[in-house]
Amino acid sequence: MDTREMLASFRIPIPLGIDEVATVIDACLNCAQSCTSCADADLLEDDVDEMRRCAALDASCADLCETTARILSRPGQWDEFVVHRLLQACARVCDACAEECARHAAHHRHCAICEKACRACERACNELLEGEAFTELQKLAGG
Amino acid sequence: MDTREMLASFRIPIPLGIDEVATVIDACLNCAQSCTSCADADLLEDDVDEMRRCAALDASCADLCETTARILSRPGQWDEFVVHRLLQACARVCDACAEECARHAAHHRHCAICEKACRACERACNELLEGEAFTELQKLAGG
C-alpha cells in the first residue's frame, strides 16, 4: 500500500499524524476485503443457518471500514467531529464482527482470518481515538 | 423509491420506525446523488479556484450519505451505537456541505440544488437523532 507516501505528499500537515492515519486506512481496507469475502464464504457453508449473523455484520463492517478509509484519505477539509464519530462507529462494528467471527473461527478458516482483521482495525481506530487530539471530544462523548 | 415497502417487509419491527428510517434513507440517497454531481460540476466551472472546498466536501458527504443509507437499510443486526454515531457524522458533513454550497448558490444552480438536498438530509438525520430511542446515547454524547 502507498498510503503513507500519499499522505506525506500533501502540502498541509496531516491531522493526527501521517503514520497513525496511514495505519488506520490500511487496517480498514484490509478489514473491508476480509469482511466482503467472509460474508460470501459464509453463504456457501453447510451450517449457513449458524452464519447469518456473521454475514450480516460482515456487510456493515465492510461498508463502514471503506468509508472510514475514504474520509481519512482526505485531510484537505478535515472535520474532527466527523472523523471522531466515524472512528467510533467503525471500532464498534469491528468489535461486533470480530466477536461473531470468533464463534466460528475453529471450524471456518475465513472467520479466523476475518476475526484477526477486525481486531486489528478496531485497535487501530481506538488508538487514533485515544490520541490527545480527541481528548475534548472524547470527554464530551463519554469515552 | 421502494424504501418504505422494503422496510415494511421485514419480519422484525424496524427500530426507530419504518417511516422515520425510510425518510432518512431516501434523503441520504438523494443527497449522495446531488453531491456526486455537484462535485463534478464544480470542476467544470470558470471559478474552480473558489469551488475547491465545495468539491472536497461533496465527496465526503456523498460517501457518508451512502453508507448511512446502507446501514439503515439493514435492520437485521441493528446496533444503536453504530447508527447513532453515523447519523451524527452524516448530519455534520451535510451541514458543512450545505453551508459551503450556499455561498455559491446564487451563481451555480447545482450548488443551490445540492444545498437543499444537504439540508433535507441533515434535518432527517437530526430528527432521528432527537427521537426518544436515542435519549440516553444523546446525553452521553453531550447532545
Place this chain on the structure above:
Amino acid sequence: MDTREMLASFRIPIPLGIDEVATVIDACLNCAQSCTSCADADLLEDDVDEMRRCAALDASCADLCETTARILSRPGQWDEFVVHRLLQACARVCDACAEECARHAAHHRHCAICEKACRACERACNELLEGEAFTELQKLAGG
C-alpha cells in the same frame, strides 16, 4: 430525487440525454436500496438455506448499481467505453438477481419488491445501451 435537475444544471450537454441518464441513476439507487435490504431480510428467514444465492447476488447487485449511479452522475469527464461496459455489467447482475428473487417472491415480500426493482433497473440500463450513441461499441461487443 433531484437527479434530473442536477444533470440539467451542468454547463455541458449530458451525453445520452438528461432524462435518459436520470432514469438510470434513479433506477440504480432504488435497486441498490432494495438489494441491500433484501440481503439483510434473507438472513432473517427460516429458510435461509434457500436464500443464500439471493443474499450473495443482492450484495453484488447493490455495489454495481451504486457505482453505475455514481459514474453516470459525473458527465464532466465522460468516457463512453467505461459507461458502456459498466451498464452491461449492471444489467447482467440485475437480471441474475431478479431471476433469483422471482423464485422466492411468492413467500417473501422483500423478494417480490426487489425483483421489480432489479427488472426496472435492468430495463433502464438496456434502454441506454440500445441508444444510437452506443451503436458502434455495441457492435464491437457483439451485442
Place this chain on the structure above:
Amino acid sequence: MDTREMLASFRIPIPLGIDEVATVIDACLNCAQSCTSCADADLLEDDVDEMRRCAALDASCADLCETTARILSRPGQWDEFVVHRLLQACARVCDACAEECARHAAHHRHCAICEKACRACERACNELLEGEAFTELQKLAGG
C-alpha cells in the same frame, strides 16, 4: 493484506486463480486509496485550474476500483460476464487516470505516486482479462 489467505479459505475453487485474483484485488484497493487522496490533494494546489480533470478522473477511478475489488472478493456466485465487463471498465479508467496524473507527476508528488498505482492496477486487470478463461468473451468484445 490478507486477500490471498481469504480467497484460499473458500470451499470452492477460485475462478481465474487465487494468486491472480488476489493481485487484482490488492492493486484495486491500493489504487482506490491513492486516487481518493490524490483528488483531495489536487484541490489544495495553487494550480487547481490545471488539476480539474485529474480530480474528476480520480473520483471515478476510486469508485470503479473499489467495486472491482468487492466483486472479485465474492467468488461464491461468480459471473464471468460481469467480472469481464467490470475489469474492462476498471482498466480503462485506470489508464485515463494514469495518463492525466503523468502530466502533473513532475510537480505534484501525489500524482507521481497515483500514476504508478493506476498503472499497476491497469496491468493487473489486463493480465486477468488476457487469461484463457476469458478468451471467448474477449473475442466477442472485440479485444
